[in-house]
Amino acid sequence: MKKRIVLYKRLSDALLARLHQHVEVTYVDTTGKDGLARLRDALPGAHGLLGASLRLDHSLLDLAPQLQVVSSVSVGVDNYDIAELTRRGVLLTNTPDVLTETTADTGFALILASARRVVELANWVRDGHWQANLGPSHFGCDVHGKTLGIVGMGRIGEALARRGAAGFGMRVLYHSSRPKPEVDARHGAQYRSLDALLSEADFVCLTVPLSSSTEELIGARELALMKPEAILVNIARGRVVNERALIDALREQRIRAAGLDVFVQEPLPVDSPLLHLANVVATPHIGSATQETREAMARCAVENLLSALAGQRPANLVNEQAWGNGQPNNTIAT
Incomplete structure (x- = not known):
């Protein structure tokens, strides 16, 4: 039977x-x-x-x-x-394994979209505001040659490191449960404590699994360690970040922007402040969605x-x- x-x-x-x-x-x-x-x-x-x-x-x-x-x-x-x-x-x-490369693609898409203000400016064009050449108020920031900080050096973290180092000439820093010499050798990556990574990186990308030790790993204290021009990208789980603290940091422009594919509550409520911040790129948990x-x-x-x-x-x-x-x-x- x-x-x-x-x-x-x-x-x-x-x-x-x-x-x-x-x-x-x-x-x-x-x-x-x-x-x-x-x-x-x-x-x-x-x-x-x-x-x-x-x-x-x-x-x-x-x-x-x-x-x-x-x-x-x-x-x-x-x-x-x-x-x-x-x-x-x-x-x-x-x-x-089967979703590693696709999810890393999503992470890098959020890096690029946040840095170059792709969603914000595409909507600006769609709304009919492009009437003259762009000025400094519309400029984004470069990705190539910058410092990529990866929190969680598993399969997806390493796929991001490869894209950053080989494709964009980025300096790669990472934080994980232990240093990984094999990753260092393959991508020229450097292990850092979490605090050191946050203070050095231009882009901080979260790829850790959600657990009791990673829930709200990034809160107000950690966000305060980031550079004012830094961008946070989360393709891990929403609860890895204290969402309230992130909203405050973005509103007050204590960090440049955020690219978010995951949220504390999914689907993201229509009244979420994240949807009303120009410096947020929010996608509907599309990490593996091909x-x-x-x-x-x-x-x-x-x-x-x-x-x-x-x-x-x-x-x-x-x-x-x-x-x-x-x-x-x-x-x-x-």
Whole structure:
């Protein structure tokens, strides 16, 4: 008998067909007003879950006593109580690697758009204000040859470093849990303490995962360390930054600008002060949002799920401690 999974993300026909070969699929659209209720109805008897952006609390997990794997179509796993999943013997998988380059592209797009005031001036032209040559009040700042500070030197951080050093001749500084000599050698990067990086960098780009140690990592004190002409770019998670402190710093022009793809509340409320500041470029969490990358992420998530349900160790297992911890032996054949 096929195992049963609950799918709460739309997939391409090819990936849906791949799932149907091996498992019974129940699709739940969780975006509607009764989406959560439909999900709750679908959970009993589920052996696997596949989707993204769903916060699984104890009450939902209690409805799925046969659950073996949660396959998230994301690299970030801050939506999940990893300790609780591990305690229950439920594997959690994610989709790293496949979104690295695309997310780094997004980070550099925000660097360029913020520095050259692309969105602000494009809207200025669209509104019919371009009646004469530009003057100094409309000038942006250069990116090439400047100092790029990267907070979080993982896969995405290194992809940014490569773009900055090789493409724009930038001096690269980084802060992470430890110095990484291999990164230094590849990109001429230099390790700094967080405070030193903030005070030296012209562009500060955040790529850290969200955790108890990184929540509000950048607050009023840290923003005060940045140069007045510096730009903050956040492609990590919204809660890595104290949003109120950032709004104050931008309003008072204590930093030049910010390029933001992530926010404390998503979607960003229409009354957010960030939407009314000319020195903010705000995008709707598009870090990995290309057709090619989203399909690759979904494909990775499908293979993670099928591997786990077949009793094979998934390629992208997040909670290693759950492997072999209470996993049922009744697996599927792939």
